[in-house]
Amino acid sequence: MEVENNATLPPPEGPVSQPLAFRDEEGELNLEFLAAAADAIEASDTERLRELVEDFHESELGDLLEALEPDHRPRLIELLGSAFDFTALTEVDEAVREEILEELETATVAEGVRELDSDDAVTILESLPAEEKAEVLEQLPAMERVALQRSLEYPEDSAGRRMQTEFIAVPPFWTVGQTIDFMRETPDLPETFYEIFVIDPAGHLLGAVALDRLLRSKRPITIQEIMDDEPDRVEATEHQEEVARLFERFNLVSAAVVDEANRLVGVILVDDIVDVLEEEADADIKQLGGVKPDEELSDTVFYIQRSRFPWLFANMCTAFLAAGVIRIFESSLQHMVALAILMPIVASMGGNAGTQTMTVAVRALATRELGRSNAWRIITREAAVGLLNGIVFAVIMGGLAALWFQSPEIGLVIGLALITVLIFAALGGIFVPLGLNRLGVDPAVSSGPFVTTITDIVGFFSFLGIATLWFKL
Amino acid sequence: MEVENNATLPPPEGPVSQPLAFRDEEGELNLEFLAAAADAIEASDTERLRELVEDFHESELGDLLEALEPDHRPRLIELLGSAFDFTALTEVDEAVREEILEELETATVAEGVRELDSDDAVTILESLPAEEKAEVLEQLPAMERVALQRSLEYPEDSAGRRMQTEFIAVPPFWTVGQTIDFMRETPDLPETFYEIFVIDPAGHLLGAVALDRLLRSKRPITIQEIMDDEPDRVEATEHQEEVARLFERFNLVSAAVVDEANRLVGVILVDDIVDVLEEEADADIKQLGGVKPDEELSDTVFYIQRSRFPWLFANMCTAFLAAGVIRIFESSLQHMVALAILMPIVASMGGNAGTQTMTVAVRALATRELGRSNAWRIITREAAVGLLNGIVFAVIMGGLAALWFQSPEIGLVIGLALITVLIFAALGGIFVPLGLNRLGVDPAVSSGPFVTTITDIVGFFSFLGIATLWFKL
Structure with a gap:
């Protein structure tokens, strides 16, 4: 990487000022x-x-x-x-x-x-x-x-907040030569631009010409002849995420921003969109991990403590629910302490399998890959994966538990519980994000607690319930 | 959104072909x-x-x-x-x-x-x-x-795989006029370009001129006069993620790709970089959720089942370890079934708090925000957040548990265990990713199992251990 990030300085005049690099070779701050x-x-x-x-x-x-x-x-x-x-x-x-x-x-x-x-x-x-x-x-x-x-x-x-109001707009009857001369003579052009826009006298957007197109065209040609008359445009009130998806889908570097009457009000450039995409991915990652999207490394201890509290509190309520389920089987646990030892395994397997499915679903919803046209296919696929992994782990863990407690029956019980919980984990992992999305709630924010509530309750209930029935506790 | 994504068709000739939109108004496939x-x-x-x-x-x-x-x-x-x-x-x-x-x-x-x-x-x-x-x-x-x-x-x-080998390169002594004429007369120019490069006869990169700069300059001026002689460049062997960070940091739309001898071999455009950033964020999100980064919505059930197996297997081993810790306290559990009911709460609180810290750390490492210069500040901050939340939840949950089991002592024990586990969760959540990163392992892939192992073991051990000591079980 030989770009400006190693801002070495010119030779110093006095002995005090040694040239110092801002970043070391690994890109870490010096x-x-x-x-x-x-x-x-x-x-x-x-x-x-x-x-x-x-x-x-x-x-x-x-x-x-x-x-x-x-x-x-x-x-x-x-x-x-x-x-x-x-x-x-x-x-x-x-x-x-x-x-x-x-x-x-x-x-x-x-x-x-x-x-x-x-x-x-x-x-x-x-x-x-x-x-x-x-x-x-x-x-x-x-x-x-x-x-x-x-x-x-x-x-x-919105797009209106992100746009730059500096842009170049010319009438359609100008020639390429006129346009280039105009740009040469105007000192106050935008700092960076990749296309020029074509508007009518009332400011309505008629078209756009990419700079490379302009450069390739001969001087007498009119702008109208070379302009793209369906230029990429977004409405100023559009949410920046939608704009970002558009840039991504159509590989744009710049797009016109228009008002509700199709009047050109600004331009959005790709560097802002790169930031939006990063912010959005950041938000998804944080929210899936139970962290508010606006948490930043520079925040204070108290701010962070308060901002992480609600998620942990929600989890505590969830955990209490799960503990309530366990308490139903209090006497079974008293009779058979092996159940208390093994039950966290079942819940934890369910939680992890549910999280896998939920992660895929949340991300696919965010990138618009998951929609009505393929939801059913994904649901059945996840259920099948859950069933398969349930069977595989029932065999592995059933065997291990049977050996550990010298009881084939324990192995059988935990195996059956695992199959149950992994199927529910898969279904919860996909239905919760889909349902929240349908209700207009961001699935990245709130899927987690719902999914783990399902997997914990199903996990404890199925394992302790099957054990109670089987061993007649 | 009025762009090409509503590809309405021209009026049909027969009654069969009605104009059909590819996407409906919400952007879902029709x-x-x-x-x-x-x-x-x-x-x-x-x-x-x-x-x-x-x-x-x-x-x-x-x-x-x-x-x-x-x-x-x-x-x-x-x-x-x-x-x-x-x-x-x-x-x-x-x-x-x-x-x-x-x-x-x-x-x-x-x-x-x-x-x-x-x-x-x-x-x-x-x-x-x-x-x-x-x-x-x-x-x-x-x-x-x-x-x-x-x-x-x-x-x-690498950059070499992502680059386009079609670019425009001119000698430094050409004038702006010559360059524009060359572009007008050459039919086979690259489809899109935002800058032209300047090279010597051996193909070494000397500089670059952005198109808007070229358009603003008068015809007799030489390229040498207007070129940026420290153009943004990357080596062809550079990893695409590093290239993406560079684009992001310096708001680039295009960068020269050079070989080890600084000869121009291609150009990377921002639309490819947008894809790289998306892929990378995708990979982080999936890996944190225990899903392999190459898993795609179109994969088959068997492929997915096999690809998700290792994570669940790792989790099973972790869960067995935790179960081993519980078994140490078998007789305590037998004497006091309340412990079995409450212990999953402690582990689950620890797991969630650890995941919060880990999520922040993994993401900050990926975006290069977390480095040697601020690691200690973040570590002490996380530990302080852990302690604070530990105290807050010790009070809330201690109170609830004391009421539920009509025993202030149970409340005290779970409170102490919670403070312990939340501090360990914070430390594990930050030290595990930092350590893996130091060892050259991608922290997004493997931090999760380590962190939950720590929180599970500390959770069960502290709660059951403190209870055993306190109640002399």
């Missing part, structure tokens, strides 16, 4: 670099600090901010002054961003936001309390203010 | 459409079939293939003939692709592969058995064959 940055901040040594972060990419500046002590973060920004690129603030965790913004002067924030692309500016404004947001907006030039206010009116996590 | 396609395949009605899939994007054609019965899939391709875009085969699950390719004639495959971008061609060739791969390669024009063979020599999942 602790020496961090120490040097912290020292420079402590000493308010602006020059040294600028030297250290010279040529930094915004994402590296963001990583540095996150790695610093919380009270060093706003000081870094103040010390760097105009050398600090506020885009870096879009690259840090939300909690860190909010904390930093709280410390900064409104004027500093307004100054920083002015330099940003509108999508980045929106991200920063979103993190400000209402009052400060209004103050910052007031300090911006009217054009920018109006565009940002409009973006902020769209729902959270 | 069952009527599937039935119509199946009918047309059964009847070998090429015309109707072409009508149905007219204007289909490759990804829609891929979705259709997956939704069809397995034996209809190759027939669809044969019936469509040259109207079938082989790119669609890169959009289906690997198992489906292999199955289809097995049924097709080598000549058909060679014909289809010839039309593809090199990265898509590689994906298809990868899915062929060695012998057929050689046959297909033989039937390709020499230039293409050599390029594909070179790509196939790079390791699996």
